[in-house]
Amino acid sequence: MQTVTLNNGVEMPVLGFGVYQIPPAETERAVSDALAAGYRSLDTAAGYGNEEAVGRAIKAGDIPRAELFVTTKLWISDAGEDRARRAFETSLRKLGLDHVDLYLIHQPYGDVYGSWRAMENLYNGDGLVRAIGVSNFHPDRLVDLIDHNEVVPAVNQIETHPFFQRTADQELMRERGVQIESWGPFAEGRNNLFTDPVLSGIAAAHGKSVAQVVLRWLVQRGVVVIPKSVRPERMAENLDVFDFRLTGDQMAAIAALDTGASLFFDHRDPAIVSRLGNTTLDS
Numbered sequence: 406m407q408t409v410t411l412n413n414g415v416e417m418p419v420l421g422f423g424v425y426q427i428p429p430a431e432t433e434r435a436v437s438d439a440l441a442a443g444y445r446s447l448d449t450a451a452g453y454g455n456e457e458a459v460g461r462a463i464k465a466g467d468i469p470r471a472e473l474f475v476t477t478k479l480w481i482s483d484a485g486e487d488r489a490r491r492a493f494e495t496s497l498r499k500l501g502l503d504h505v506d507l508y509l510i511h512q513p514y515g516d517v518y519g520s521w522r523a524m525e526n527l528y529n530g531d532g533l534v535r536a537i538g539v540s541n542f543h544p545d546r547l548v549d550l551i552d553h554n555e556v557v558p559a560v561n562q563i564e565t566h567p568f569f570q571r572t573a574d575q576e577l578m579r580e581r582g583v584q585i586e587s588w589g590p591f592a593e594g595r596n597n598l599f600t601d602p603v604l605s606g607i608a609a610a611h612g613k614s615v616a617q618v619v620l621r622w623l624v625q626r627g628v629v630v631i632p633k634s635v636r637p638e639r640m641a642e643n644l645d646v647f648d649f650r651l652t653g654d655q656m657a658a659i660a661a662l663d664t665g666a667s668l669f670f671d672h673r674d675p676a677i678v679s680r681l682g683n684t685t686l687d688s
C-alpha cells in the first residue's frame with residue numbers, strides 16, 4: 406500500500422477503511438471483510454460506538470500489529486486534559502490494543518487546548534500514540550492550535566470530495582506540515598455523486614467506476630482517503646485505484662465540480678457548534 410509520511414516520520418497508508426455509521430453489530434464482520442480485502446488502515450472513533458467491534462475484528466484477523474494503522478478519535482464530551490486522558494484509555498481498552506497509530510480531536514469544540522496537552526503527553530511521554538492530530542478544523546483554528554502548542558498536528562481529517570475540494574485548506578496545511586485526510590470521499594452519495602456525468606465520463610474512459618475515479622483523484626492530490634462500505638465487492642473496488650492515472654484535463658474537469666461549500670454542515674455555524682457540543686456518548 407502506498408503511504409504518506411507524516412510530519413513526525415510515521416508512514417500512514419494513503420487509503421484506509423472508515424467505519425462511521427456501521428452499526429456496532431455489523432462492524433466486526435465489515436472490518437474482518439475489509440482486512441481480508443487488504444485494508445490495513447482503519448478509521449473509527451469513540452463517537453461511532455463501534456470501537457469494541459473493530460477491536461474484535463483486529464484480534465480475529467491476526468495481522469501483525471505493525472502492519473496495521475489504527476485511528477480513533479476523542480469526542481467533545483471528553484474534552485479537557487484529565488477527561489481526554491481517561492477517554493483515550495477507554496478507547497484503547499475497547500480496541501484491545503496497547504497503542505493507537507493516530508489519535509484525533511474529533512471536533513474543534515470544548516476544551517481543545519486541554520485535550521491537546523493530554524494528547525501531547527500520550528504522544529511524547531508515554532508512547533501510547535504514534536501520531537496525534539485533529540478533525541474538522543478550519544484553517545483559523547488549526548493555525549491557532551499550531552502556534553500556541555508544541556506538537557504540530559500530523560493530520561487534519563476534513564470533509565473533502567469533488568463538490569467540496571478544500572484546495573486552499575490543503576495548501577495551508579501543506580505549508581504547516583499537516584497531512585490532509587478526506588472524510589466522506591463520496592459525499593456519502595449526495596449530489597448524485599455516483600451518477601455525476603463528468604465523473605461517469607472519466608470513469609468510462611478508464612474502464613473504472615465513479616468511486617474509483619473519486620478515490621484516484623484524491624490520492625493523486627496527496628489526500629489520504631478512508632472510504633466506507635459494508636459490501637465486500639465495493640471494499641475491493643475501492644482499494645483498486647493504483648493501476649491508472651488521471652490526466653491533467655481530467656483533474657481540471659473534476660476541479661470544476663467544486664462548490665466550495667459543505668454538503669453536510671459548516672463547523673463554524675453556531676447552531677452546529679451547539680448541537681454537536683451537546684451530543685454525549687452513549688457509554
Ligand SMILES: NC(=O)c1ccc[n+]([C@@H]2O[C@H](COP(=O)([O-])OP(=O)(O)OC[C@H]3O[C@@H](n4cnc5c(N)ncnc54)[C@H](OP(=O)(O)O)[C@@H]3O)[C@@H](O)[C@H]2O)c1
Binds near residue numbers: 511541562616617635
Ligand atoms: N471526522 C469526521 O467528522 C468524519 C465524518 C464523517 C466520516 N468520517 C470518516 O470517513 C469515513 C468515510 O466517510 P463516510 O462513511 O461518511 O462516507 P463515504 O465513504 O463518502 O460514503 C459511504 C457511502 O458510499 C457507499 N459506497 C461505498 N463504496 C461505494 C462504491 N464503490 N460504489 C457505490 N457506493 C459506494 C456506501 O454504501 P455501502 O456501505 O452500502 O457500500 C455508503 O453509503 C467514515 O466511515 C469515517 O471513518 C469522519
